[in-house]
Amino acid sequence: MPNHIQAACGALLFFAFAGCAAAQAPVTNICTSPGQGVHEEGFVEIGGIPQWVTINGDKCANPVVLMVHGGPGNPMSLFAETIYGGWEKDYTLVEWDQCGAGMTYGKTRPSDDTPLSVDQITDDGIDLSRYLTQHLAKRKIILMGGSWSSIVAIHMIKAEPDLFTAYLGWSQMVSYRENPIGTYTKLLDLARQAGDQDSIAKLEKLGPPPWTDPRASGIMRRVDRKYEDLVTEPAPPQWWQPAAEYATPQAQADYTAGEDYSYLQFVGLKGDGIYSTVDLPSLGTHFDVPIFLLQGEDDYLTLPDISRRYFDSLTAPQKAFVMLPRTGHDPNRIMVDAQRKLLDEKIRPLAE
Numbered sequence: 001m002p003n004h005i006q007a008a009c010g011a012l013l014f015f016a017f018a019g020c021a022a023a024q025a026p027v028t029n030i031c032t033s034p035g036q037g038v039h040e041e042g043f044v045e046i047g048g049i050p051q052w053v054t055i056n057g058d059k060c061a062n063p064v065v066l067m068v069h070g071g072p073g074n075p076m077s078l079f080a081e082t083i084y085g086g087w088e089k090d091y092t093l094v095e096w097d098q099c100g101a102g103m104t105y106g107k108t109r110p111s112d113d114t115p116l117s118v119d120q121i122t123d124d125g126i127d128l129s130r131y132l133t134q135h136l137a138k139r140k141i142i143l144m145g146g147s148w149s150s151i152v153a154i155h156m157i158k159a160e161p162d163l164f165t166a167y168l169g170w171s172q173m174v175s176y177r178e179n180p181i182g183t184y185t186k187l188l189d190l191a192r193q194a195g196d197q198d199s200i201a202k203l204e205k206l207g208p209p210p211w212t213d214p215r216a217s218g219i220m221r222r223v224d225r226k227y228e229d230l231v232t233e234p235a236p237p238q239w240w241q242p243a244a245e246y247a248t249p250q251a252q253a254d255y256t257a258g259e260d261y262s263y264l265q266f267v268g269l270k271g272d273g274i275y276s277t278v279d280l281p282s283l284g285t286h287f288d289v290p291i292f293l294l295q296g297e298d299d300y301l302t303l304p305d306i307s308r309r310y311f312d313s314l315t316a317p318q319k320a321f322v323m324l325p326r327t328g329h330d331p332n333r334i335m336v337d338a339q340r341k342l343l344d345e346k347i348r349p350l351a352e
Helices: 080-089 100-105 119-135 148-159 180-195 195-205 216-231 247-268 304-313 333-351
Strands: 039-044 048-056 064-068 092-096 143-145 166-174 293-295 319-324
Touching: 039 100, 048 080, 048 100, 048 119, 064 080, 064 119, 064 148, 064 319, 080 148, 080 247, 080 333, 092 119, 100 247, 119 143, 119 148, 143 293, 143 333, 148 166, 180 195, 180 216, 180 304, 180 319, 195 216, 216 247, 293 304, 293 333, 304 319, 319 333
Parallel strands: 064 092, 064 143, 143 166, 166 293, 293 319
Antiparallel strands: 039 048, 048 092
């Protein structure tokens, strides 16, 4: 996926929901019959600000899937139709631009010194999930997320398990203590094996994490992409063409600005950002929600052995860990096909 992805804005359908911390406004159940389709896009009041949400599905009777985006500044709403549009026959798909990202950033721009936190995005995700159960007449929804959103999703299912049928994750992050140093060590080893003096010099100049330079993570990520690209199947180029309503110059500027803001919030100006607080094992290892994880064999940003070790430590009503060949950190066709397979074979029966 490009470092800076196009986005869009547009004033479309508006619907409102007050978060659980405040007095809750009535939520309308729009599903009056099982065969009714749902196609909405607009701003939902979450965490005290309007946040962009799209809902698309052919039948209200189908399970609802909330896709939590990664980054933290990389919404997928602009690409959802191209990548996941075919799923709408069997699932109601929900995309959400988080605080500080995409359409939400364009609507309500935080100041550069306004902090983001895992707890804040988790609370927002839970508020949205409650809204969806009422708006779409569901007792529970399915949660999907990878990379940054795998952190948020684990926090969400831990905090409010009764809202979720299952969690389907990929590129599972675990902790600041394990992931960055694991990636650094892996990439330096690959570069030395290849005699790649340019990458060796860049990595050795950085030194092992933790870092206090906000540019360090970006430098390592570029080396990571270089080596993942050598061994993984790329995503179809058309996946990253935004839908027309997301492709205005203003929207592209909003997306890029939101991505920059979110990145700095994630790494911090002195290595003290959101990422430095991530420690999923500290939440405990018992979960009341089924957990299904997909892992690219060649994901060097969230290494398979770290993700697998964390998964093996968890107890859940059901769980499965699936390794994917020719797959790295970012989604490709192999990853998306595996997501659909798990949804159809393992998770959908839990929702019916």
